[in-house]
Amino acid sequence: MRSLIKTIIYDIDPNDIDMNKIKICSKVLANGGTVAFPTETVYGVGANALNPQAVKKIYTAKGRPADNPLIVHISDVKSLYVLVDEVSRATEDLISAFWPGPLTLILKKSKAVPDTITAGLDTVAIRLPMHPIAINLIKEAGIPIAAPSANISGKPSPTRGKHVVDDLFGRVDIIINGGNCEVGLESTVLDMSTNQPTILRPGAVTKKMIEEILGKEINFHETNLGNFEGEIPKAPGMKYIHYAPKAEVIIYRGEIDEVTRRMELDLERYVNLGKRVGIICTESRKRAEGDGSCLAFRGNLFSQKTKQEPHPLASVKSMGVRGEYKTIAANIFRILREFDDEEVDIILTEAVEETELGQAIMNRLIKAAGYNIVEVSNVN
Ligand code: TXA
Numbered sequence: 001m002r003s004l005i006k007t008i009i010y011d012i013d014p015n016d017i018d019m020n021k022i023k024i025c026s027k028v029l030a031n032g033g034t035v036a037f038p039t040e041t042v043y044g045v046g047a048n049a050l051n052p053q054a055v056k057k058i059y060t061a062k063g064r065p066a067d068n069p070l071i072v073h074i075s076d077v078k079s080l081y082v083l084v085d086e087v088s089r090a091t092e093d094l095i096s097a098f099w100p101g102p103l104t105l106i107l108k109k110s111k112a113v114p115d116t117i118t119a120g121l122d123t124v125a126i127r128l129p130m131h132p133i134a135i136n137l138i139k140e141a142g143i144p145i146a147a148p149s150a151n152i153s154g155k156p157s158p159t160r161g162k163h164v165v166d167d168l169f170g171r172v173d174i175i176i177n178g179g180n181c182e183v184g185l186e187s188t189v190l191d192m193s194t195n196q197p198t199i200l201r202p203g204a205v206t207k208k209m210i211e212e213i214l215g216k217e218i219n220f221h222e223t224n225l226g227n228f229e230g231e232i233p234k235a236p237g238m239k240y241i242h243y244a245p246k247a248e249v250i251i252y253r254g255e256i257d258e259v260t261r262r263m264e265l266d267l268e269r270y271v272n273l274g275k276r277v278g279i280i281c282t283e284s285r286k287r288a289e290g291d292g293s294c295l296a297f298r299g300n301l302f303s304q305k306t307k308q309e310p311h312p313l314a315s316v317k318s319m320g321v322r323g324e325y326k327t328i329a330a331n332i333f334r335i336l337r338e339f340d341d342e343e344v345d346i347i348l349t350e351a352v353e354e355t356e357l358g359q360a361i362m363n364r365l366i367k368a369a370g371y372n373i374v375e376v377s378n379v380n
């Protein structure tokens with residue numbers, strides 16, 4: 001069995017940062033150790049990006065395949081110039097518009113970047129995060145920090161300190177508990193290493209926002225689990241089943257009343273089979289009164305039946321108000337993890353409209369569901 005590391009947990013308030021704790025953490029990083037820390041997107045697990053032995057510890061802690069490269073995090077723009085040889089005008093424009101923030105840029109790497117980070121690619125992923133704990137930690141360490149999301153490979157990314165402790169306690173040297181991540185989804189990954197900029201992973205910096213800065217249309221590389229045979233995936237991480245909770249996930253897409261009706265029918269079917277079911281729906285679909293243990297759809301038999309008494313096998317969680325993508329993004333990984341804790345067998349979720357940030361949310365939901373989508377047609 002793999003031996004456990006002694007993990008220290010530090011609570012650090014992002015609004016009143018204890019620099020003594022940050023200094024201890026940064027020393028651990030500089031000495032080749034591993035530290036999990038909050039960023040504005042999700043928690044990351046960091047190590048010295050220029051030290052291959054340290055970087056290997058990240059792969060081991062996460063159980064991550066070695067052919068999936070890591071993002072290098074920096075605390076100021078000038079650090080970028082050590083990691084790459086050339087920065088185009090377009091890249092500079094994106095940097096002034098979106099850094100610090102949830103945008104990762106793929107650029108041609110310099111010789112300073114070890115192959116362990118890039119899985120042998122000639123490009124490197126770089127991000128300047130916005131979170132004050134992340135910035136202070138990297139600055140104090142004085143080195144670029146390689147940091148993938150701080151989850152066990154294949155599980156939903158962590159958006160709270162508790163999630164990191166659940167996954168990585170005993171696997172890393174320090175876990176910084178610095179509260180909830182504001183964005184809740186991993187950064188947008190944008191490939192700027194070729195002539196035509198391409199989004200490899202959608203995130204809070206949307207296609208439209210990038211196009212406004214670049215003044216031209218960019219590509220969106222729609223990664224598909226089935227499409228990778230014989231082809232080198234553009235974002236290597238996208239070929240693995242990602243963000244998946246333990247339960248099976250089914251997405252229902254279509255006109256909202258029909259979707260709710262279909263979800264309720266399936267809910268009834270599954271609980272009758274003795275399955276424990278988690279429902280993710282928008283706020284208006286959750287019953288306003290009571291404890292929210294059933295859906296709100298009017299006239300449905302199941303809702304009627306459970307009006308007085310919530311069904312013991314059904315648990316309903318609101319992703320937020322429909323169309324309020326920021327809230328939904330911040331909630332979605334947390335909800336998937338909560339359902340894991342509740343040990344549900346199946347999660348049924350409403351789809352989200354794929355516009356703006358909704359595109360990133362659906363991208364993660366579709367991966368969690370392993371492309372299991374029920375297209376609900378309008379019967380009227
Ligand atoms: O928000 C985030 O990006 C978080 C926080 C901690 O910064 N980090 C994160 O890292 O999500 P990770 O390792 O979970 O996801 C990085 C993604 C993977 O899909 C990886 O394959 C891709 O970026 N990637 C890294 N380097 C690449 C490269 N040189 N070319 C293409 N894709 C790359």
Ligand code: MG
Binds near residue numbers: 148149157
């Ligand atoms: Mg990840």
